[in-house]
Amino acid sequence: MQDSNVNEMNRSTPYITKTEENVLHTYNRFPVVFESGEGVRLKDVNGKEYLDFGAGIAVFALGYGCGAYNEALKAQVDALIHTSNLFYNIPLSEAAEKLITAAGMGEGSRAFFTNSGTEAIEGALKAARKYAWNKEKRDDHEFIAMRQSFHGRSIGALSVTGNDHYQEAFRPLMGGVRFADFNDFDSVLAQVNERTCAIILETVQGEGGIYPAQPDFLQKIRALCDEKDILLILDEIQCGMGRCGAMYAWQKYGVAPDIMTTAKALGCGIPVGAFVLNGKTAASSLVPGDHGTTYGGNPLACAAVSKVFDLFEECALVEHVNAITPYLEKKLDELVGAFDCLSERRGMGLMQGIVVKDIPVGKIVAAALEEGLVILSAGSDVLRFVPPLVIREGDIDEMAQKLSRVLKRLS
Numbered sequence: 090m091q092d093s094n095v096n097e098m099n100r101s102t103p104y105i106t107k108t109e110e111n112v113l114h115t116y117n118r119f120p121v122v123f124e125s126g127e128g129v130r131l132k133d134v135n136g137k138e139y140l141d142f143g144a145g146i147a148v149f150a151l152g153y154g155c156g157a158y159n160e161a162l163k164a165q166v167d168a169l170i171h172t173s174n175l176f177y178n179i180p181l182s183e184a185a186e187k188l189i190t191a192a193g194m195g196e197g198s199r200a201f202f203t204n205s206g207t208e209a210i211e212g213a214l215k216a217a218r219k220y221a222w223n224k225e226k227r228d229d230h231e232f233i234a235m236r237q238s239f240h241g242r243s244i245g246a247l248s249v250t251g252n253d254h255y256q257e258a259f260r261p262l263m264g265g266v267r268f269a270d271f272n273d274f275d276s277v278l279a280q281v282n283e284r285t286c287a288i289i290l291e292t293v294q295g296e297g298g299i300y301p302a303q304p305d306f307l308q309k310i311r312a313l314c315d316e317k318d319i320l321l322i323l324d325e326i327q328c329g330m331g332r333c334g335a336m337y338a339w340q341k342y343g344v345a346p347d348i349m350t351t352a353k354a355l356g357c358g359i360p361v362g363a364f365v366l367n368g369k370t371a372a373s374s375l376v377p378g379d380h381g382t383t384y385g386g387n388p389l390a391c392a393a394v395s396k397v398f399d400l401f402e403e404c405a406l407v408e409h410v411n412a413i414t415p416y417l418e419k420k421l422d423e424l425v426g427a428f429d430c431l432s433e434r435r436g437m438g439l440m441q442g443i444v445v446k447d448i449p450v451g452k453i454v455a456a457a458l459e460e461g462l463v464i465l466s467a468g469s470d471v472l473r474f475v476p477p478l479v480i481r482e483g484d485i486d487e488m489a490q491k492l493s494r495v496l497k498r499l500s
């Protein structure tokens with residue numbers, strides 16, 4: 090048995106020391122150095138195995154070491170890695186077609202590839218401002234965003250992130266943002282005025298604590314946007330890409346956005362994001378000169394995106410998510426029933442959260458790591474479960490056993 094607490098046997102120490110001596114300390118990292126992965130399991134430098142219910146923060150949908158994905162990347166590395174957006178490239182043409190098809194946002198919709206989710210949000214905000222500018226030629230347009238939301242850390246994305254703790258030290262932020270309460274339509278209505286150009290929200294709030302939008306909330310917002318020609322921006326960066334039981338979570342609501350953002354599992358580990366504009370928005374917003382990126386949509390990233398969409402189809406991943414979700418929900422509900430410190434489960438598909446009382450959630454996450462289980466937190470008191478989409482019932486059983494042991498120890 091290897092024990093990562095026994096210092097002389099701990100191979101991770103030099104890597105951790107070197108990292109902390111050189112990388113800006115913006116994360117309180119857990120003292121684990123992962124070295125390899127296979128399926129839904131990770132291995133650290135001490136050879137210890139971990140069952141992964143975090144997937145690199147809802148990224149690695151396909152599981153680690155997916156042969157077909159790795160081969161596609163290797164082939165693209167040998168063919169061509171980068172060209173810039175001054176030219177066309179083959180993977181871009183293929184990835185864009187597959188994304189537009191998966192999004193299903195109708196005739197004339199168009200995608201723009203970015204390097205991250207944050208940049209997808211930036212692009213979405215700019216597209217909305219430009220659309221409104223084209224209509225009214227005024228420069229005081231406003232956004233409505235939600236409290237407890239998360240859209241990223243750049244100044245623009247942070248400005249629509251409804252979390253005082255993240256914003257506080259970085260003011261003044263981008264102007265023209267009003268906040269409403271998620272799942273409270275009247276609070277949204279109260280913020281609408283003639284300057285409102287877009288409403289931005291996550292279909293399922295992730296970092297804020299795993300809150301799915303209620304169907305009537307989203308439907309009323311859609312109707313409001315239609316009535317006033319306000320754009321609806323749905324952030325699907327975490328909840329999209331099959332995680333919630335549809336390629337994009339909004340597809341389960343019968344309500345489509347004007348602008349959608351996607352990232353995280355879009356490249357399954359290759360840094361890539363995108364925003365997609367529906368036909369109406371694409372026809373009257375960003376044009377040459379308005380927006381750009383050196384890397385965005387480069388051949389390597391797009392080869393990843395293209396292969397990810399192929400594998401989603403070949404492996405019927407969305408169907409698998411729908412088939413396995415009831416089992417995960419049942420096991421999590423059993424845990425909630427068995428432990429007084431767990432009070433509520435909520436979520437959609439393989440994006441689930443359990444509310445914790447009395448024990449700091451970080452303590453549970455750290456103890457789970459010792460037990461060989463990677464889980465994440467969300468908000469201040471929620472345990473987050475966002476496994477690779479390829480998990481099976483046996484993995485869920487193992488997760489529940491490990492978590493039970495951890496909770497017994499801490500209770």
Ligand SMILES: *Cc1c(COP(=O)(O)O)cnc(C)c1O
Binds near residue numbers: 326352
């Ligand atoms: C992670 C996340 C982002 C930011 O994406 P990055 O790739 O980290 O820039 C934005 N919105 C949501 C909902 C997210 O979960």
